[in-house]
Amino acid sequence: MLRRRYINATGAFAACAAIAVLVCFSIVAPLNAWKARGLEMRNQALSEIDRTQATIDRLKQQSEILAQNENQEFLWRAEQIGAVTAKIQTVVTASAANNGVSLRSITPLKAKRIATVDAASFRLEFEASLDQVTGFLKEIEYATPALLVEKAQFRQFRKPADDRSQPVLNAQLELIAPIYLEEVVAE
Structure with missing residues (x-):
């Protein structure tokens, strides 16, 4: 009888131990896997943050260098946006x-x-012959400071009794001009 109680107690203990092991594997193991996945995702996010911050720092440094270099001929410079707009429109x-x-x-x-600089933007509407448009676009393309054609639409314009050798075009251009607004220091 004593032996039977001992066997029953040992069996009950073994059953409890087996249940504890099963609980451990069914709860603890997935929790460890979840924790490992979470840590891996955290490390990936931290490395992405570091990479993004390095890119931001590099762009800020490039922007500062660009702003300090006043010999850059491609920038339109003025103290206010209105002044730079007037300069560009005049050109x-x-x-x-x-x-x-x-x-x-x-x-x-x-x-x-655009890139690391601000840019003024304009829409031009005009009419001209093909050779006039070509000369105008060349002059804009080689302008200093820079004028960049961002978008262009051309339509041929026909008049009933027109016998010109060059077609007349109706055009719409969108230009952008990189600008730098200089800070005014109060005296």
Whole structure:
């Protein structure tokens, strides 16, 4: 009888131990796997943050170098956006006049950001012959400070009794010009 109780107690203990081991494997093992996945995802996120921060720091450094280098001829410089807009409009109008292009409108658009600099943006609408448009675009393309054609739309304009050798085009251009607004130091 004593032996039977001992065997029953040992069996009960073994059953409890088996249940504890099963609970351990069914709960603890998945928790450890979940923890390991969480730590791996955290490490990936931290390395992505470090990489992004390094990129931000590099871009800030490039921007500071660009702003400090006043000999960069491709930037339009002025103290205010209105002054730089007027300068750009004057150059575009003169270029159009030099090439016989009839400007209908120059409309300032919302400022943009290109690379590490701000840019003024304009929409031009004009009418000109193909050779005049070609000369105008060349002058804009080689302008210093820079003027960049971001978007262009051309439509051929036909008049009933037109016998010109060059087609007349209605055009719409969107230009961007990299700008740098210089800070005014109060005296």
